Structures are given as C-alpha cells and as structure tokens.
Amino acid sequence: MTASHATPAHPDALTYEQAGVNYDQVDPIKLLAQQSAKATAASLVRHGLSEIVASRGESAYVLDAGPFYLASIVECLGTKILVADAVYRETGKSYYAAIAQDTIAMAVNDLITVGATPLIVQAYWAAGGSDWFADKKRASDLIAGWKAACDTCGVSWGGGETPALAGVVEGGTIDLGASCVGLVQPKSRLSLGDNLAAGDAIVLLASSGIHANGVSLARKLAERLPNGYQSDVGDGQPFGEALLAPTILYAPVTEALAKAGVTINYCVNVTGHGWRKLLRHTRDLTYRIHTVPPVPAVLSYMQREAKLDNAEAYGTLNMGAGFAFFVKSEQAEQTVAIAKACGIEAWVAGRVEAGSKQVIIEPIGVTYGTDDLKLR
C-alpha cells in the first residue's frame, strides 16, 4: 500500500479514525464472534444438513439444503440515515425512499455475491420513538422506497419489525436494517471463488455515488465545510443531496447473467474499505486494474475537500465502482453488455494474474497488499 490510513499523506487529511470509526476496537471481538459462530455449525448435522464452510467470511452465509443452497444475511444502513435526517431538517426534502433502497441494497448486493437469487426481504426499522412514524410523509416515503426496491430485485417483502426503542435508538432517527434470504439454484451458480483463476477478467459496475459506505467520513467533512450539506459538489448539487443518491441494486444484473449463461467465478460488493475489497478472496492472486471508472462528482469532491490521496480515497470509497464481477475473459464483454442492458454502466477494467495477493490500480499508481484488508 502506498499510503496507510494510520499515517495520512496530507497533514490536514480527514482519516476514518478521526471520523469516529475505530476498527481496532471492533476486530478482536469480531474474531471471537466468528470463531464462536463457526463452532455452532456442528448442530446442522442433527438436521441432516451442512454449511458451505467457504461461505464463512464471505458476504453471505450458505447452507446446503439438499436440492439447492440457501443463502442468508442481515445488514444495516448505518449512519447514512443521519444525512437524510439533516437534509430533511434543513430543506424539507424527504430522501427516505432513497434511504430505503440503500438499506435493501446493503443486504441484497451482499447476498447476490454468492450466486443466490434473492427471494425474501424482512424489514428491521427501529425508531427512536413512536413519533418517528407519526410523520406520514417520511414514513410513507420509506415504505414506498422499500417496496420499489423489493420490486426491482424481484424479492417478496415478507414482513419485519418496527419497534419504537426510545433510550436505545436516538430520538428523532431510526436504525434501519434488512435481512435477506435467497436460493442458489441450480447449485452450479454458487460463486464462492473456487474457480477464480489467473486469466479471469475483472468487470466493474458503476456506483451512483457514495452508496452507504464512507458516510461517517462524509458527515465529519460536512461539519468542516462552511456551508455544510448545502455546499456545491461542483455540478450544482448540494453535498447532502448528492450523498443521498440511492445505492444501485445489482440483483437484476446477476439474474440476467445467469439467464444468459454467463458463469460468475466470484463477485465483490464494493462497500467499506473501498477497492481494498477486491482482495476479499483468500486465494493468493494479483488483481491488475487498467481502467478506472469516472468518479462521481460527490466522491471527487470528498477526495479533494478531505485531502485524501488516491490510496486513501480508493481504499475507503468506491470511487465509481460499486460492484465487481470476476468472469472468464471470453465472457467479459458479454457481462458488460448485460449490465448496460440493465441500465448500469460497466467496464472490463482489469484481469486476474498469478502472483502475490495485491490489487494494482495502474491508472492511479496505487497498490494494496494483504496488510491492507483484514476482514476475516
């Protein structure tokens, strides 16, 4: 890595630690939780079932249910809700439909990485008080956005939980999460990376902006800006509203690829840790990127204003790439065409090579190595 997050290149740079996220405090406990979780899989034997061991540490958990695999996940929106709350307070503009789509995207975009067709979404909406739901505009926008996102992904919204949790959730806001269940069917669609190999093409799909990761940094930055969320990001859009562009839902693409017979060897949902996520798979392989997508205005603006060098920016934010497919090189162009047919810009952006585990982003001269991503 040409620059680390602990020692920012620019003395005024806003790091993720300064933004209040301390991965060091979370990680040892996360590890203990992962080890304890792993040990519980033994219970499945009594039901005549088994887990797919390789799915632990991946973005969704996979169970072998016999005729097909069963994938499941729970995810949360995180602090992006606070941006929507601030914009609503300052301008009266409701972005709660967008926020609903973000929440579903957090769950569905992770679930599809293992090759699952998402089928059921459950809503987890924990408000700071019953009064959150008394604002009919806000609440009905949330519902409308949730329904529309379910329809886009072809999932049934099964139900959920809408507790009022004063004292646990801050007053005036809401903790949004979603669980998602899907089936990998036929089983050959399982894309845990077993066939990921040197020679594979890396296809990147466009993001719409920040999606829902890197938001703590954006919020910290807004505090520093004289005009806060009203600051023009350069294309006339205020910072707050630009941040609230909803996360792209990639499920229509994975379904279209399956239908077209494209084999996905592996997927990465580019979320926290930005492009360092491309190192997600355990295998020692080199990911060489020759093309980077255009950077959404809101992310260029953030990079400039937070004084992040390229290594910091691409290591934290999606920088225009929201999702990555690893496919056989002969199916790369078809993958791009199918994504475009789904209305999502895409690029054959690089290739997988034999070599040590690293991501080399040639156009910007940045390399991330194994020390830069510890997710397991």
Next chain:
Amino acid sequence: MTASHATPAHPDALTYEQAGVNYDQVDPIKLLAQQSAKATAASLVRHGLSEIVASRGESAYVLDAGPFYLASIVECLGTKILVADAVYRETGKSYYAAIAQDTIAMAVNDLITVGATPLIVQAYWAAGGSDWFADKKRASDLIAGWKAACDTCGVSWGGGETPALAGVVEGGTIDLGASCVGLVQPKSRLSLGDNLAAGDAIVLLASSGIHANGVSLARKLAERLPNGYQSDVGDGQPFGEALLAPTILYAPVTEALAKAGVTINYCVNVTGHGWRKLLRHTRDLTYRIHTVPPVPAVLSYMQREAKLDNAEAYGTLNMGAGFAFFVKSEQAEQTVAIAKACGIEAWVAGRVEAGSKQVIIEPIGVTYGTDDLKLR
C-alpha cells in the same frame, strides 16, 4: 375485555401508554407497510415460487420452496438491554449472556410457531460506538450467550453485522436483533392454524419471567420505586436481576414434538399483548382457559406495584405462560410430558370451543374479545 388499557381500573395504575409506547401512532403506518409488503409477493412468480398467503400476519413469513417450506423472520430485543445496562452499571454484574439468549428467543420462538425447524441465525448488533466492544467482559459474555442459545436451538450462527452507529444508537448501549431462517419439512408440519378447531386442547408452557415484553413498563416502574432495580421482588431477588432471567427457548420442544409425531395445529408465542395474543388466529373461536400457571415472582411484583388489575396484567405480560400449543385433545398430555422432558413446565390449560372470538380466563374472571387485539 373487562378493562381496557385506555382507562386503567386504578387511578395510579401505570399503563403502557404512560410507559412511552403509543400503538396508535405506529399502527396506520404498520398497515400501509403490510399492504405494500403484500403486493411485492407477485415477484415470486418469476422465480416459479409462491408465498403462503396465510403466513402474512403470522409470526414468521413462509415461502413454498418446492420440496419444503422456507420460513424467515427478523426480530429485536428491544429495550431490555437498558435493564442489563443499568444492572451492570449499578452492580458490575453482567447479564449480557442472558440478553443474547433473549434476542435469539425473540426470533426463534416466533419462527417455530409456523412449524419450522430453525436452522440459521444471523446477529445484528448495532452499538452506539466502537467502544461498546472494548469492554471485553460485556462483549465476550454477549458472544458466549449467543453461541449457547444457538446450540440449544440447534441452529448455525451464520454471521451478522456489528456496526458502530454513533448518532443512531445511543452511546453506551447496543441495539440487538436477530434474523432466523428455517425449513418446514415435511410440509405437513406447517402449523398456520388450518386445522385449529373446537375441541383442541390448549397447552401452556412456562415462562421464566418477563421474557422480553412489557419491559418498558418495568423500566417505568423501576423509576417509581425508591430502591429502583435493587427492590426485592419478594423472593430475595432484586427487581433488575429478576427481570433479566433469560427468555425460555422453546425450539427443543417443537422439535421433540415433531419427532414424537404430535401434530401441532397452531402455536402462539406469548409476547407483547400478553394473553391477548391467544386471539392471534383469524378464525372465530373461543379459547376457554381453566388453569393458569403459577405467576413468576417478578411478574406478581410488577402487577402489585404497578397496580394492574388482572385484565391489565394478563393483557400485557405473559404471567407465567410463555408459549401456547393448540393440539388435538388426545395429544395434550403427551405434549405436556414432552415439554417437561425438555425441562420446561407445562399444563393442559384449556380448550378451544365453537363461539365468538374471545379468550375466557376462568380462574381470574377475565375475558378478552376481538377489540382487544389488532395485530393485522
């Protein structure tokens, strides 16, 4: 209903509305959400699948996945965490393992009502800040309790989400939730009440105390008591710690019943709304109760101190009955015996009769009618 929650029988009585829970504000939006959710089921057709319509409004959502039914749910612990936090602050005693069991119980005890074998649990642990996990005792107790509860239920802990959400979740606490996925296999185990009929026996299973419902009332009451959570509930136990008896996990009983060939016509997880939950099924039937279980000390204490009459107490709290099975009368005693073999006290407590939709609790002279429970 002999007394409503809007007009408490005793002038000093502590109602649920006074405790900060306003169902009126939540319900119209809940209804809109339910209608919107229902409309999304049409998407399943494109996958060649369909939902079990009758599962909407029940405690878990059921999909017909072909060879078996797939059930899923997301649930949260709610404000019981604040009791654990208070006791930890006041005494240094950690009840975070108990709280973990409560959270899993909220999800698993609901999931099993439809006849599903719970298979996968995902953890949703949203902390008010990264520092929540820096207290190793608290965090490792949470993990240990979570793992133990998974082992008791025979589920695999698939993974989860442990975000630090300063600004969304209150500092110093954590929003705990769980999603659960299970299979109904064979399909004949589906217990959505199609065969619920006059003549069925009602078997009640013991609760361990308050479980995780009615906690807002308990917290409000603690504020009124001179010794707060340190008040003796009558058996030497301090109120706070008595409240933290973990919710009983009923999954071993449903699995044992299935193994023994007992057919469960319907189940009710007695949570919010107390015994009014016995009215859950849509059918017009009368539920006549001739035996009430012994009331745990903590609940007798709450009833007395909050000055609740029996209609209020049984309509809000579980009063010693945490779960109900509706079975053919000839299998009632066997159901009790199997629950006891699982270490859970149980009683043949009543019967289902033809008649208007009501619960008649004879030993205490309380009747609840259809106006008393609007969950759909």
